[in-house]
Amino acid sequence: MNEYDWMAERFEAHRGHLRAVAYRMLGSLSEADDAVQEAWLKLTRADTSDVANLGGWLTTVVGRVCLDMLRARKARREEPLGVHVPEPIISRADGPDPEQEAILADSVGLALLVVLEHLAPAERLAFVLHDTFAVPFEEIGPILGRSPAAAKQLASRARRRVRGAEPISDGDLASQRAVVEAFLTAARGGDLEGLLAVLDPDVVARPDAGPVVHGANALASTAIAFGRLARSAKLALVNGVPGLIASDGERLRSVMAFTIRGGKVTALDILVDPDRLARLDISPLVQ
Template sequence: MTTATADEFETHRPRLFGLAYRMLGSAQEAEDAVQDAYLRFSAADRTEIARPSAWLAKVVTNLCLSRLTSARARREEYVGEWLPEPVLTSDGALGPLESAEQRDSVSLAMLVLLERLTPTERAVFVLREAFAYGHREIAEALELTEANCRQLYRRAVRRVGEPESRFEAEPKRREELVESFISAAREGDVVALEKLLAADVTWTGDGGGKVSAARRPIEGRDHVFRFLVGSRRTFLAGVEFSAVEVNGAMGMAAWLDSTLISVVAFETRDGVITHARAVVNPEKLGFVSRQLARA
């Protein structure tokens, strides 16, 4: 591949990564898919590629469709709750997230919902919702009819549910809430910690059988509060916390002896935390660790 062609591919890489990540829910697998697309691009006859952006999107989409089948099989054997691999988004890693709808499209909550879809439904939904593809463009990318794509899209929307913002309107308030949570956790202020939790709060942890984590979601303020207090006494001595933007929302990173041990994404409503998704599986923290190292 010539330098010019390699440079051209790099202009498409961020968008392709965003597409692959939304399809797969894994930053590592998304990077692999994009790299495979790079190799195909380098070997292709450029005279046959009229629109590189469309050609590459089609290649990445189909690479992801192939990966999703094996990924589903692995997730059926996953130990405990499965959560997507988190990505820090303050550096634009997943594209512009300027609206609540855009942030919601990359949230861990939405990516979990996308697991309900078949691989093809997911491809249609992602291309339509996240990248504003028309049904004709989607049909060309997936080699389906427009009518079929429309049907798949309607089915995907029904399975995912009606879109709704999972974020409070004011970003500053969300940031203050997370900072308050971190301060309470750092100082062991259990009274302040409990006040930050909604009555119906849920805590979901993903340890993948690699580290200790609740095997099922913990529901209700009392149960989540007791879990957090117990965790702090047992595991969190010497842990450092910092606020981060994870998958479009304010979240928290936890460190122990310079090793990232957890990334937590929060959903909030009316000034309290309604859902926390904590990724503690070390195999899912490599991408965020590299992002933080580059910061």
């Protein structure tokens, strides 16, 4: 085995972890893969002969690449009409495939990724690397160009914001699935009372195009108005929890991620942007 092949083998051993870090940072698998590829290019150009912990070195490299990508995204993004819904990981209703499972093991539900979108890039990096992947602040500080103490303050600030806004779902996937199925059945049948029965009175629906919908009555009316789309919808796992996807033949029309508390839908994050939907990998659904 030559040196290049040896290096590639070592990198591949860390690829799954690096994708999980980058997805948590960027909320997009396609961008996460770009960040991981950039880390590979940096590895091929670097002298790592004195690197004792290659996994840690690669994690900080991916973190720095993601930080640059987040800053560039923030600089070019115009104020959106709706909420920026991260790109979800979609799996068959009976469970994710092994590759998806590896990413989701270190990832989060779509609703929390929406919350992370509101953090400043430096806050997001400090929070994700430290709180999720246990990277010490002594290594996070240099990525940000700040002291370890300053990096710790950024993570603490992000933690407070996340805890104050984090939507938490019931832990039982079977009960969540029953609620999503009841929602779908009622939407297909134009059953207003059936929808109200599974919606929390203060439910919030956050589409990535269009205004946020507040309250059970408003959301139920909207769901009935789009009953035709509901007829093409089916159950899937969205970031590891029950959700809905609607398609037109082989083309995705929407992805819906549910937050469910006490048997009621408390939040609904909806991705409908056709360009972003086209980038999603739905091959697990047709295998």
